[in-house]
Amino acid sequence: MIATPDRTPLPREFFDRPVLDVAPDLLGRIVVRSTPDGPIALRLTEVEAYDGENDPGSHAYRGRTARNAVMFGPPGHVYVYFTYGMWFCMNLVCGPEDRAGGVLLRAGEIVEGAELARARRLSARNDKELAKGPARLATALGVDRSFDGTDACAPHDTPLRVLGGQPVPAHQVRNGRRTGVAGEGAVHPWRYWIADDPTVSPYRAHVPRRRRS
DNA sequence: CTAGTGATTCCCT
DNA sequence: GGGAATCACTAGC
Numbered sequence: 001m002i003a004t005p006d007r008t009p010l011p012r013e014f015f016d017r018p019v020l021d022v023a024p025d026l027l028g029r030i031v032v033r034s035t036p037d038g039p040i041a042l043r044l045t046e047v048e049a050y051d052g053e054n055d056p057g058s059h060a061y062r063g064r065t066a067r068n069a070v071m072f073g074p075p076g077h078v079y080v081y082f083t084y085g086m087w088f089c090m091n092l093v094c095g096p097e098d099r100a101g102g103v104l105l106r107a108g109e110i111v112e113g114a115e116l117a118r119a120r121r122l123s124a125r126n127d128k129e130l131a132k133g134p135a136r137l138a139t140a141l142g143v144d145r146s147f148d149g150t151d152a153c154a155p156h157d158t159p160l161r162v163l164g165g166q167p168v169p170a171h172q173v174r175n176g177r178r179t180g181v182a183g184e185g186a187v188h189p190w191r192y193w194i195a196d197d198p199t200v201s202p203y204r205a206h207v208p209r210r211r212r213s
Numbered sequence: 214c215t216a217g218t219g220a221t222t223c224c225c226t
Numbered sequence: 227g228g229g230a231a232t233c234a235c236t237a238g239c
Contacts, residue, residue: 222230
């Protein structure tokens, strides 16, 4: 039997839980980006949990700054940061509120508006690559720093929402070390993905950069 | 495999 | 205030 994906938005209470509960529960959910040209919808296939101030891998580890302020705010909001001089990555803030937890959206399958996503991802060689990787995902959805702080659970229409979709049964969820996290934070197996899904990004261990001479 | 982009933060002065 | 190091990465060879 094939269940019908749930098209209703996830309520704020969904995100107002410990981030390690929310992260695997986000797999199979649908992120919808409303653009003037129409919606782009993406089914989440890979995410990573960041446990706020307790987590050496988190942007919130050293406390609140201008950049990460949104993580210290209410759950259900979007935290967008700029990285590697070129790219944006998108997180959903999770509760409890003062804990600064967040889930990085790492990969997904475009299920609606593929032509709009392709137009933003001209270098993608096939549709499985449209959102394979966190910066590719943000690019495909047209999400940049101007989306930082967006409420994905607002009662009115917003440019970004997360719908119920179809949660993934536990036996299809895999987890392992997070991509590119160094040091103490590397031990936590807080990356979650859907088993055998072709849109999941390849794992790459953290590579320390050589100092310039 | 490597180059490369630039915001952000940290550690001084 | 300034300079250096960092960074949850991608594209292109």
